[in-house]
Amino acid sequence: QKEVEQNSGPLSVPEGAIASLNCTYSDRGSQSFFWYRQYSGKSPELIMFIYSNGDKEDGRFTAQLNKASQYVSLLIRDSQPSDSATYLCAVPSGWTFGSGTQLTVLP
Amino acid sequence: DAGITQSPRHKVTETGTPVTLRCHQTENHRYMYWYRQDPGHGLRLIHYSYGVKDTDKGEVSDGYSVSRSKTEDFLLTLESATSSQTSVYFCAISVGEGYEQYFGPGTRLTVT
Numbered sequence: 001q002k003e004v005e006q007n008s009g010p011l012s013v014p015e016g017a018i019a020s021l022n023c024t025y026s027d028r029g030s031q032s033f034f035w036y037r038q039y040s041g042k043s044p045e046l047i048m049f050i051y052s053n054g055d056k057e058d059g060r061f062t063a064q065l066n067k068a069s070q071y072v073s074l075l076i077r078d079s080q081p082s083d084s085a086t087y088l089c090a091v092p093s094g095w096t097f098g099s100g101t102q103l104t105v106l107p
Numbered sequence: 108d109a110g111i112t113q114s115p116r117h118k119v120t121e122t123g124t125p126v127t128l129r130c131h132q133t134e135n136h137r138y139m140y141w142y143r144q145d146p147g148h149g150l151r152l153i154h155y156s157y158g159v160k161d162t163d164k165g166e167v168s169d170g171y172s173v174s175r176s177k178t179e180d181f182l183l184t185l186e187s188a189t190s191s192q193t194s195v196y197f198c199a200i201s202v203g204e205g206y207e208q209y210f211g212p213g214t215r216l217t218v219t
Contacts, residue, residue, distance in 0.1 A: 034207060034208075043210040043213050044197070044210050045209075046207050046209065049207055088149065090150075090208075092206070094165070094166065095140065095152045095155070095165070095208070096166075097149045097151075098149060099147065099148065100149055
């Protein structure tokens with residue numbers, strides 16, 4: 001059983017909308033969570049990490065963590081076509097990655 | 108750019124041949140990792156290292172070996188390549204004690 005699950009998508013949103021990406025995890029001991037963005041043919045790049053319950057904001061990106069529900073999400077406000085990529089959720093426990101959600105932002 | 112390079116960037120090899128991929132970092136980070144990425148499976152950890160000569164297995168280590176004789180280099184070896192090892196291989200370093208990872212540019216390996 002994979003420890004990290006993501007909706008595989010694809011997810012399409014219009015430009016300027018909020019994109020919501022979700023991730024659930026099975027290891028209740030997980031303390032930190034990471035979101036990576038991967039453009040087609042490129043390597044993953046870290047965009048955010050979160051350790052505490054609640055929200056963490058960085059520019060247009062907001063990570064939300066709910067440890068009781070074992071749920072972490074990434075919100076992208078004012079989505080731009082340049083945000084079109086695959087988004088990966090990861091936990092350090094065994095360095096397990098979700099399969100990724102492909103996001104397309106339509107102009 | 109976390110100062111990580113991988114070589115070669117592309118390789119085509121035949122089944123049964125040995126293959127070694129190299130990961131090189133310039134910033135003396137202690138932790139280094141090898142992943143493979145396949146459609147539908149995401150990133151999967153093959154092996155990792157927590158120091159010179161200190162390595163351990165990841166989720167998909169069968170058929171792979173690693174070596175780290177210098178802080179800056181982490182080698183991944185496929186002793187006898189199989190078609191199932193056709194994949195994109197990423198090296199990563201970890202900043203701090205197991206915290207956020209930064210990835211190299213990747214190596215696309217095709218085993219025919």
